[in-house]
Amino acid sequence: MSGVEQKDWAAFWFEKQKNMLQSWIEGKGIAPLVGSSAAETAQDGMRQINDLIKRSMEGWAALVPSASAPGAQPSIDIAGLTKLFDPVEWSSAMSGGVDFSLEKLTEGPTYATISDLDRKIVNAQKLWLQRAAEIESYRQVVQTAWNRAFERFGKSINDKTAPPLKSARAVLDLWLSTVNEALLEMHHLPEFLEAQRRMTRTAAEYRLQERELVESFCEANHIPTRTEMDEMQRTVQELKRELRALRRGDGKDQKQALTPRPVSKRKASGSGAPKTDTSRRGVKP
Amino acid sequence: MNSRIQIDSQQALAEYTDFNRKMLRGKDLLDKIKGSDVEIATTPKREVFRQDKMVLYHYEPLAKRTVEVPMLVVFGLVGRYTFIDLQEDRSLMRNLLKQGIDIYVVDWGTPTRGDRWLKLEDYIEGYLNECVEFICKENGVDAITLLGICEGGTFCVCYSAIRPERVRNLILTITPVDFHPDTEGAPLHHGLLNTWTQSMTSEDVDLLIDANGNLPGDLMSFLFSMMAPVNNLTKYNLGLYDVMDDESKLMNFLRMEKWLADRPHHAGEAARQWLKDLYQENRLVKGEFELSGRRVDLNKIRAPVLNVFAQDDHIVPPKSAQALEAKVGTRDYTALPLPGGHIGVFVSGKSQGILGKALVDWLKKR
Numbered sequence: 001m002s003g004v005e006q007k008d009w010a011a012f013w014f015e016k017q018k019n020m021l022q023s024w025i026e027g028k029g030i031a032p033l034v035g036s037s038a039a040e041t042a043q044d045g046m047r048q049i050n051d052l053i054k055r056s057m058e059g060w061a062a063l064v065p066s067a068s069a070p071g072a073q074p075s076i077d078i079a080g081l082t083k084l085f086d087p088v089e090w091s092s093a094m095s096g097g098v099d100f101s102l103e104k105l106t107e108g109p110t111y112a113t114i115s116d117l118d119r120k121i122v123n124a125q126k127l128w129l130q131r132a133a134e135i136e137s138y139r140q141v142v143q144t145a146w147n148r149a150f151e152r153f154g155k156s157i158n159d160k161t162a163p164p165l166k167s168a169r170a171v172l173d174l175w176l177s178t179v180n181e182a183l184l185e186m187h188h189l190p191e192f193l194e195a196q197r198r199m200t201r202t203a204a205e206y207r208l209q210e211r212e213l214v215e216s217f218c219e220a221n222h223i224p225t226r227t228e229m230d231e232m233q234r235t236v237q238e239l240k241r242e243l244r245a246l247r248r249g250d251g252k253d254q255k256q257a258l259t260p261r262p263v264s265k266r267k268a269s270g271s272g273a274p275k276t277d278t279s280r281r282g283v284k285p
Numbered sequence: 286m287n288s289r290i291q292i293d294s295q296q297a298l299a300e301y302t303d304f305n306r307k308m309l310r311g312k313d314l315l316d317k318i319k320g321s322d323v324e325i326a327t328t329p330k331r332e333v334f335r336q337d338k339m340v341l342y343h344y345e346p347l348a349k350r351t352v353e354v355p356m357l358v359v360f361g362l363v364g365r366y367t368f369i370d371l372q373e374d375r376s377l378m379r380n381l382l383k384q385g386i387d388i389y390v391v392d393w394g395t396p397t398r399g400d401r402w403l404k405l406e407d408y409i410e411g412y413l414n415e416c417v418e419f420i421c422k423e424n425g426v427d428a429i430t431l432l433g434i435c436e437g438g439t440f441c442v443c444y445s446a447i448r449p450e451r452v453r454n455l456i457l458t459i460t461p462v463d464f465h466p467d468t469e470g471a472p473l474h475h476g477l478l479n480t481w482t483q484s485m486t487s488e489d490v491d492l493l494i495d496a497n498g499n500l501p502g503d504l505m506s507f508l509f510s511m512m513a514p515v516n517n518l519t520k521y522n523l524g525l526y527d528v529m530d531d532e533s534k535l536m537n538f539l540r541m542e543k544w545l546a547d548r549p550h551h552a553g554e555a556a557r558q559w560l561k562d563l564y565q566e567n568r569l570v571k572g573e574f575e576l577s578g579r580r581v582d583l584n585k586i587r588a589p590v591l592n593v594f595a596q597d598d599h600i601v602p603p604k605s606a607q608a609l610e611a612k613v614g615t616r617d618y619t620a621l622p623l624p625g626g627h628i629g630v631f632v633s634g635k636s637q638g639i640l641g642k643a644l645v646d647w648l649k650k651r
Contacts (some may be wrong), residue, residue, distance in 0.1 A: 157289050163289070184473040193481065226398075
């Protein structure tokens, strides 16, 4: 779409929006289109849009033969196009383009007096996509183990030297033990450990960024934040710890420890509860 | 014939018939069982002490007392203590009570976000210590027997090192001490938790705890299920199918499911210490682990030690538990390897007659 065409269409669109809002404000309702000059302009606009779509389709069609003709100079990035149509790429939530755009947005300068809520939202989106990408990488590692299991199972059932499998259950059991072994082997592989580590890490990073975003809303709306609650609970826990230390005399007099709430005073059965002989046998020198 | 698969039509028909018969019988049984029928931890006990979310229970006696020293059972924060009392015929608690042991058990409760700042010090020097003090006071004794299970065993090890005068006997079951055990020659499914935690950086652990507050119980369940991947994938189809026509096995399956579903979060700061200080840096066995700034010296453990470990334990490899022997300050040390896995050693039908009896025999001699 050329700049002039874009400008014409945009001017038409904004003019119509302005007219519609103006008529609402003046209480006239929506201006009738049929039979008016406005209707003719609208039809004109639609014709322009149709033309644009048609020209775009022709442009796309022209690209294909030029890219695939033997010896032809490719007019577009073939590797990029291949990547675009590769199903593996579809399964990844993070395309290079999106990644790059987000990077540009999040790496801009910070302005002290401008709210950074947008930045927090973009950061959270970026981490969400990274998380999805790491989950996908993890799945791909796991898939290789399943592929290995299929391969081994295929070999095993065609192994004429092995004992025959005489029931459906025996076949199932062989398949399950083959898969189990392949998955357990995978669990020790460096690529699996790294994929698992990265998946867990990005999930945690996303959760932290999500919390930051939610806390912006809480702060703006007079709601205590998770961080504030955590700080308060930390203080309570530290006070409890200090109290316990004080009650037991900092470990010097254990009998002064916090007196537990006795619910009952059941006597030990049998021959009473004699004092235990605290002498120790066979203590290493 | 090109492949090993040699199923004749008669065999296929027999399998198909058997499958249908089992499904029908299973459906009848499942229709009959209500959620309320699946009960665990039913051995009678009563609350005797409570602080914050921690509750101390005292079991009702089932026989005349044969060992005077009371026992406190300490489970970890990763799961709940209820699996040692899974059902009447698979209950370590009942086995011990029937042999005349006086038993208390500590329930750490279900940590919520507000408990994220609880540290291992709070559990070991705080709650555990106060339970021990209570039991000593109630029974008029100076020291008790500690029975620690898994992470709870590590708590008992630390407690016995910092308060040796309060521990008469130390019994440990499936207890990790060396978090970097030698895995050469070990089965593939052993020690995955150690491998995974060591693959994370210290900063990864910090982020995980900071983001979630606590170590999520769901995450731990996911990790445990990955240690037996196919079993986890086939549990509700093949696993259930295998037991669904046998009421006893089906109930056992459902009770285990109830226990597995009840996995609390691990308090955040305690999890940070557990993962970084122990799993990543292996400080306990190196003699570098500290509680409240004081070093936990395993050589200060003077109580007789019975160390029970499972030979096919995929969560706490046998070598991880066995490492204690070289570190404790007592010569009265007994190692008891038992067949089975991490959970099986407590709940399998085979272990029922072995574990309880071994514990009581050992206690009676001391």
